Amino acid sequence: SQTIHQWPATLVQPVGSPLSLECTVEGTSNPNLYWYRQAAGRGLQLLFYSVGIGQISSEVPQNLSASRPQDRQFILSSKKLLLSDSGFYLCAWSGRGGLSYGYTFGSGTRLTVV
Amino acid sequence: GENVEQHPSTLSVQEGDSAVIKCTYSDSASNYFPWYKQELGKRPQLIIDIRSNVGEKKDQRIAVTLNKTAKHFSLHITETQPEDSAVYFCAASLQIKTIFGAGTRLFVKA
Numbered sequence: 001s002q003t004i005h006q007w008p009a010t011l012v013q014p015v016g017s018p019l020s021l022e023c024t025v026e027g028t029s030n031p032n033l034y035w036y037r038q039a040a041g042r043g044l045q046l047l048f049y050s051v052g053i054g055q056i057s058s059e060v061p062q063n064l065s066a067s068r069p070q071d072r073q074f075i076l077s078s079k080k081l082l083l084s085d086s087g088f089y090l091c092a093w094s095g096r097g098g099l100s101y102g103y104t105f106g107s108g109t110r111l112t113v114v
Numbered sequence: 115g116e117n118v119e120q121h122p123s124t125l126s127v128q129e130g131d132s133a134v135i136k137c138t139y140s141d142s143a144s145n146y147f148p149w150y151k152q153e154l155g156k157r158p159q160l161i162i163d164i165r166s167n168v169g170e171k172k173d174q175r176i177a178v179t180l181n182k183t184a185k186h187f188s189l190h191i192t193e194t195q196p197e198d199s200a201v202y203f204c205a206a207s208l209q210i211k212t213i214f215g216a217g218t219r220l221f222v223k224a
Contacts, residue, residue: 032210034212036214042216042217043120043203043214043215043216043217044158044203044214046211046212046213046214049210049211051210059211090157090158094212099145099146099165100145100146100207100208100209100210100212101146102148102160102163103148103150103158103160103212104160105157105158105159106157107156107157108156108157
């Protein structure tokens with residue numbers, strides 16, 4: 001069966017520090033991968049998505065970046081965090097094909113920038 | 115791009131009553147409409163979905179309806195229970211991308 005791992009679960013970082021969040025998927029090949037951010041009490045904002053190794057699409061201009069060095073690995077990074085980067089970060093995967101599919105989300109990373 | 119509006123933002127019902135959450139989408143090309151439930155502090159989980167070639171789908175106490183002409187879709191929960199209390203998100207998808215509504219916080223009072 002397919003599983004998705006996301007870490008760390010909780011992170012407190014000072015303003016201006018770098019960030020690296022990692023997500024890996026097991027039990028499937030060629031997944032579509034996504035990073036979403038959820039501010040406290042708010043909806044899900046699409047940040048990045050990827051349809052293959054090295055292929056990254058950005059939805060929102062900001063100081064975050066994403067990379068997909070391997071088929072089932074998706075990384076969210078920042079060189080210098082801002083206070084506004086605080087939130088709940090969720091990685092997700094979906095199957096690929098001609099149809100859209102529902103997402104399976106990782107357990108999330110709660111990031112607090114202080 | 116796609117925009118999804120969701121109403122109401124908060125909904126409080128008595129246990130056993132029905133709950134209805136409504137969404138509208140802007141891109142008529144969207145063809146897949148999933149609904150997610152998110153309990154406090156946890157990840158969203160897919161609870162039901164509907165494709166654009168179907169008008170209604172039911173799974174036990176939950177059902178979704180889709181009106182493609184009006185670009186409306188709704189989630190119906192019957193015989194609500196306290197464990198239905200959560201935030202519910204509607205979404206609209208076209209192939210790769212999924213855009214979410216802002217969420218509805220449902221409270222079911224025992």
